[in-house]
Amino acid sequence: MQVHSFTLEDVQLLRETVGPSIGVKAAGGIRTFENAVKMLQAGANRLGTSGAVEIITGNLSTSSY
Structure with a gap:
């Protein structure tokens, strides 16, 4: 199963729906x-x-988890 992150377009579509x-x-x-x-x-x-x-804090996370 492939997991993907939400995109701005995904969020906009969900909100509109x-x-x-x-x-x-x-x-x-x-x-x-x-x-x-x-x-x-x-x-x-x-x-x-x-x-x-x-x-x-503004410190960029470099790990995936």
Whole structure:
């Protein structure tokens, strides 16, 4: 089974499909503050990331987990 990260387009499509009353969670590959903000702007209201500390402190995560 191949796993892929959510793209901005995925998040936008989900938001357009489910509307404002259902949550959209973007997960996978979110490793920078800028990328996290873009996902939120695209319509996500939750983020799944193993790099929350790195995102908040500005230290780029180099590991996949």
